[in-house]
Amino acid sequence: MYNSDMPTRAELPSSRQLLRSTAIAVVAAAGLLVTVVLPAEYAVDPIGVGRFLGLTTMGEVKGQLAREAEDDRRRDAQAPGRGSSVLPGLLKGLLIGEARAEPAAAQEASVTLAPGEGSEIKMAMKAGAKADYRWTASGSVNYDMHGTAPGGRESSYKRGREATGDVGILTAGYDGHHGWFWRNRGQEPVTVTVKVSGNFTDLKRMK
Numbered sequence: 744m745y746n747s748d749m750p751t752r753a754e755l756p757s758s759r760q761l762l763r764s765t766a767i768a769v770v771a772a773a774g775l776l777v778t779v780v781l782p783a784e785y786a787v788d789p790i791g792v793g794r795f796l797g798l799t800t801m802g803e804v805k806g807q808l809a810r811e812a813e814d815d816r817r818r819d820a821q822a823p824g825r826g827s828s829v830l831p832g833l834l835k836g837l838l839i840g841e842a843r844a845e846p847a848a849a850q851e852a853s854v855t856l857a858p859g860e861g862s863e864i865k866m867a868m869k870a871g872a873k874a875d876y877r878w879t880a881s882g883s884v885n886y887d888m889h890g891t892a893p894g895g896r897e898s899s900y901k902r903g904r905e906a907t908g909d910v911g912i913l914t915a916g917y918d919g920h921h922g923w924f925w926r927n928r929g930q931e932p933v934t935v936t937v938k939v940s941g942n943f944t945d946l947k948r949m950k
Contacts, residue, residue, distance in 0.1 A: 778790070848940065849938060849939065849940040850938070850939055850940070850946045851936065851937070851938045852864050852936070852939075852946050852947065852948065853934060853935065853936040853937075854925070854934070854935050854948055855933070855934045855935075856884070856925060856926070856927035856933050856934075856935065857927065857932055858927055858929060858930050858931065858932070859926075859927065859928075860926070860927055861924060861925060861926035861927070862924070862925060862948060862949075862950060863922060863923065863924045863925075863948065863949040863950055864922050864923055864935075864937055864946065864947065864948050864949065865891070865920040865921060865922030865923070865946075865947070865949050866920065866921060866922055866939060866943040866944065866945060866946040866947075867919075867943060867944045867945045868890075868913075868915035868918070868919070868920070868921045868942065868943045868944075869915060869918050869942070870915055870916065870917045870918050871914070871915060872914070872915045872941065872942035872943060873912055873913070873914050873915075873941050873942060874913045874915075874921075874939050874940065874941035874942065874943045875911075875912055875939065875940050875941050876909075876910065876911060876912070876913055876937060876938065876939045877908070877909075877910040877938050878908055878909055878910075878923065878935060878936060878937035878938070879907065879908040879935070879936055880906070880907050880908060880925070880934070880935045880936075881933050881934045882907070882927070882929050882931060882933035883905040883906065883907055883928065883929055883933075884905075884906060884907075884925045884926060884927055884928065884933055884935060885902075885903065885904045885905070885906070885925070885926045885928055886902065886903050886906055886909070886923055886924065886925045886926075887899055887901075887902045887923070887924045888900045888901040888902070888913065888922070888923050889921070889922075889923075889924065890915060890916055890917065890919050890920065890921040891919050891920050891921070892917050892918070892919040893918065893919055898916055898917075900913065900916075900921075904928075905928065912941075920949070921943075922937075922946075922949075923937065
């Protein structure tokens with residue numbers, strides 16, 4: 744009637760054996776928590792095993808990415824107009840004509856970012872003005888190409904992660920400062936160099 748015999752009472756584990764197995768499982772789980780989970784997820788390495796296995800570095804990278812995301816969120820929150828359409832500024836530029844400033848000679852600016860550091864290089868531009876640009880980095884960086892109006896309103900033109908360079912034309916949507924924010928997400932210093940030519944003035948590091 745049954746496919747297998749029921750175990751006898753003698754074959755069942757005793758309470759002492761069950762407690763022992765439970766204790767072993769708890770100790771093993773605690774060991775994994777200290778040597779694997781905490782270093783890999785939170786960069787917490789109380790006994791140094793995570794650093795030896797390379798897990799602490801993984802946790803540090805995760806923490807850095809989380810901080811970058813939080814920084815981006817705060818930047819967006821501090822600039823309510825960020826990400827708004829630049830179409831009104833472009834239409835204004837078309838209505839009043841191309842900016843009358845003489846095209847500037849090619850200029851170059853550089854910034855060296857420590858691990859986790861961010862910085863901006865921007866230039867003053869009139870609505871509708873154009874600037875040809877090319878920037879390169881000695882390592883991977885996250886970037887945000889955007890403009891800032893005199894009142895503090897910001898609009899993002901282009902974003903990227905783990906990039907080592909970009910080339911194109913930046914068209915100002917309104918009068919103000921326009922350029923790039925870079926953040927070094929790696930473990931080594933990174934130097935970013937940008938070359939720009941066109942209708943702009945005052946190319947410089949903002950912060």
